[in-house]
Ligand SMILES: Nc1ncnc2c1ncn2[C@@H]1O[C@H](COP(=O)(O)OP(=O)(O)OP(=O)(O)O)[C@@H](O)[C@H]1O
């Protein structure tokens with residue numbers, strides 16, 4: 001059940017080590033430690049403002065941090081964050097956002113091909129072919145020529161997932177990918193994510209979709225006020241959360257479903 | 258008169274091109290996540306937009322040649338070049354402000370999205386931020402484009418016979434004040450209306466499908 005035993009090599013894919021971060025005087029993250037093995041899907045949950053998005057952005061160096069480090073496939077984010085190494089590292093980490101963040105002036109296809117064309121310098125025709133395959137994979141090849149403003153939220157988010165996959169990343173970060181969507185669309189997006197998890201891509205997912213967590217997550221992290229309060233197996237987290245705060249939280253999200 | 262119009266067009270267009278390039282560069286500097294560039298950008302804008310254009314033109318025309326060398330004074334088109342240069346870099350400071358506020362309308366999420374795919378800071382600006390911001394900037398830039406032509410009238414004070422200067426000279430020589438000023442007015446109106454037509458064409462060309470017209 002636990003993929004930890006099957007992960008090849010000894011190095012975890014992502015290691016967050018003693019990470020602390022401040023926004024000015026305000027400490028957002030307190031001494032975070034997380035390990036994610038290759039092929040694992042780890043869910044992060046917790047109340048609003050607990051620092052989930054910030055933590056995710058530290059993993060691909062979109063935020064700098066004062067203390068600790070993040071090691072991704074053996075590369076220190078802290079070390080490369082001041083040189084061009086960060087671009088290479090980011091291209092191996094796909095990211096999907098709550099509000100999609102597609103480029104509004106480009107079509108679905110162009111949104112997907114931009115990075116492969118500009119970062120990996122793959123020729124245009126080839127990237128288009130790859131992009132079409134990705135759109136097939138997320139189930140909306142017919143939307144290829146549309147602009148984001150002409151698509152539904154669910155379609156936009158699936159294009160965004162395709163865009164994140166276009167650089168053939170080893171890791172995917174999801175930041176509440178379904179919380180801006182209507183219920184019917186949530187299912188479409190979750191389906192794509194479940195398939196990705198089953199294909200064995202390493203995933204770090206901030207979500208409150210506990211059905212998703214139960215179906216595919218290999219581990220769950222509960223955060224509150226910038227600290228990791230609980231970290232472990234999904235079922236035991238739901239059945240008997242160790243802390244009061246996690247208990248409250250579980251009660252609330254489960255009632256909600 | 259026609260020569261005046263042509264000269265006004267020349268001065269306006271060339272200084273507009275200078276203003277556009279310099280303005281985009283400086284405005285971009287002011288949003289760049291690197292402090293020295295931001296300082297340079299801010300200094301530029303604050304210097305050039307706080308000094309009256311007329312004084313700037315006088316500075317380039319009267320103060321620079323003695324500093325650089327008298328050979329400049331022997332250049333018979335000196336006023337013309339000073340007008341283009343002065344107008345260009347003055348307008349650049351105003352363009353830069355529009356560029357900066359346009360760039361600031363781009364949501365942080367767009368930056369995160371671009372960077373997360375591995376785009377470099379430069380590629381991010383080139384392919385994500387500027388194309389997005391340019392659409393917000395078009396109306397204020399149209400105004401600046403029009404202003405360049407109106408400001409170019411000041412060139413007559415440093416001896417350039419553009420449209421206003423020409424009208425003034427005709428008036429002085431023939432006492433046909435009504436005809437000469439009406440001619441100048443017509444000239445400016447024609448130029449202005451053409452620019453407005455051109456810019457609304459550009460705007461509709463750049464309109465993003467699926468987004469509400471701003
Ligand atoms: N750029 C910023 N500057 C200052 N404070 C910030 C900034 N971004 C976030 N914060 C603060 O940091 C804390 C954590 O924010 P973060 O967005 O990481 O939380 P979150 O867990 O993702 O919340 P949500 O579930 O609402 O998305 C919040 O208190 C927030 O107000």
Ligand SMILES: [Mg+2]
Pocket residue numbers: 052053054175176
């Ligand atoms: Mg968040």
